[in-house]
Amino acid sequence: MKITHIEAHPVRVPDVPPFRWREGLPGSAEYGGADGVILRIGTDTGAEGAAYLSRLGAFPLVAALVEKVYKPEYLGKDPLLREWHYHRMWELDRLHEFPLPVFGLIDVALWDLAGRVAGVPTWKLLGGMRETIPAYASTVTFDSTAQFLDVATQCIEAGYPALKLHAWGDAKRDAALCLALRAHLGDDIDLMYDGSAGFDLPDAIYLGHALSEANFRWYEEPMREFSVSAYRELARSVQVPLLSAETSDGAYMNSADFIMAGAATFGLRTSAGLRGGITGAMRIAHLADSFRIRAEVHGGGIISEHLCMAISNTTYYESLITSSSVTRESIVGADGLVRAPTEPGIALPPGIDYPTAVRHLARAA
Numbered sequence: 397m398k399i400t401h402i403e404a405h406p407v408r409v410p411d412v413p414p415f416r417w418r419e420g421l422p423g424s425a426e427y428g429g430a431d432g433v434i435l436r437i438g439t440d441t442g443a444e445g446a447a448y449l450s451r452l453g454a455f456p457l458v459a460a461l462v463e464k465v466y467k468p469e470y471l472g473k474d475p476l477l478r479e480w481h482y483h484r485m486w487e488l489d490r491l492h493e494f495p496l497p498v499f500g501l502i503d504v505a506l507w508d509l510a511g512r513v514a515g516v517p518t519w520k521l522l523g524g525m526r527e528t529i530p531a532y533a534s535t536v537t538f539d540s541t542a543q544f545l546d547v548a549t550q551c552i553e554a555g556y557p558a559l560k561l562h563a564w565g566d567a568k569r570d571a572a573l574c575l576a577l578r579a580h581l582g583d584d585i586d587l588m589y590d591g592s593a594g595f596d597l598p599d600a601i602y603l604g605h606a607l608s609e610a611n612f613r614w615y616e617e618p619m620r621e622f623s624v625s626a627y628r629e630l631a632r633s634v635q636v637p638l639l640s641a642e643t644s645d646g647a648y649m650n651s652a653d654f655i656m657a658g659a660a661t662f663g664l665r666t667s668a669g670l671r672g673g674i675t676g677a678m679r680i681a682h683l684a685d686s687f688r689i690r691a692e693v694h695g696g697g698i699i700s701e702h703l704c705m706a707i708s709n710t711t712y713y714e715s716l717i718t719s720s721s722v723t724r725e726s727i728v729g730a731d732g733l734v735r736a737p738t739e740p741g742i743a744l745p746p747g748i749d750y751p752t753a754v755r756h757l758a759r760a761a
């Protein structure tokens with residue numbers, strides 16, 4: 397089998413209701429509209445795979461990469477040699493410094509293609525670990541402690557067994573919120589905190605003490621992940637387990653340094669979007685497993701569903717709660733569980749107009 401087509405197609409990004417993150421980070425309404433792109437790989441046998449990305453400027457960037465980089469590199473190659481293509485992408489990255497969300501697109505399309513060729517969902521091709529996983533409610537930032545507590549109650553009533561806060565990014569205010577949330581929900585609910593890199597080391601330590609006191613399950617990304625040394629100091633200073641390396645450059649190679657610094661005491665973050673595609677995400681999962689720590693999948697969506705079903709040392713699916721009037725994400729059952737995808741390959745997210753892209757391709761051919 398040989399790759400005969402690599403194409404980028406613009407697609408409409410489904411509307412997202414407005415929400416906000418911590419102070420200093422633009423909310424959803426302030427991004428100015430993302431571009432959607434589907435990267436499609438076709439072969440001489442008719443087998444094909446696709447990967448979807450939504451990001452500001454995604455379509456023009458990926459379209460340029462297709463013409464200037466991907467076609468010269470990948471046309472005529474065997475699409476099933478995913479490991480070879482993955483290493484090649486790191487070589488090309490030395491020259492092009494791909495944005496992390498773009499780095500893994502080829503890899504995701506190849507895993508989609510491989511699943512379709514095999515006639516099985518990609519999570520089974522990756523090994524296949526489980527058919528259901530519990531989802532945690534991952535909040536956006538709300539206005540007040542009272543509103544957060546109300547949202548938390550709604551999440552638990554909706555069936556979510558655990559909850560993660562994205563709060564204000566104010567160490568003292570967030571610490572008080574975490575203690576109030578633990579008192580509000582009692583001791584049996586898993587609680588996690590995500591700082592979205594809003595702190596420096598002194599404030600991260602201050603908040604970490606409160607998270608220990610409130611018995612939080614993990615403490616995620618309190619600082620930008622450029623300084624592994626700062627994370628080492630944080631790990632030495634607080635008891636709450638750290639979940640590290642969600643966005644750091646260098647993907648699995650850099651994640652290894654977080655482990656060696658003692659700064660991944662709960663585990664590593666993993667994702668196709670920021671860790672180098674599915675191949676990169678699985679590498680991180682296996683790396684973490686070797687050190688008897690977890691690999692928690694960053695963000696929701698169809699690719700994360702596949703990873704959650706394939707990774708043995710993971711705990712939850714991340715389900716975003718964007719409104720103070722809570723509705724359960726459609727793929728999460730009333731029992732709080734996400735069930736494994738059944739279609740061959742990966743499939744694209746719901747609402748993405750893939751048929752239009754295919755028709756466009758047919759017209760262009």
Ligand SMILES: [Mg+2]
Pocket residue numbers: 590592616617642694
């Ligand atoms: Mg995070």
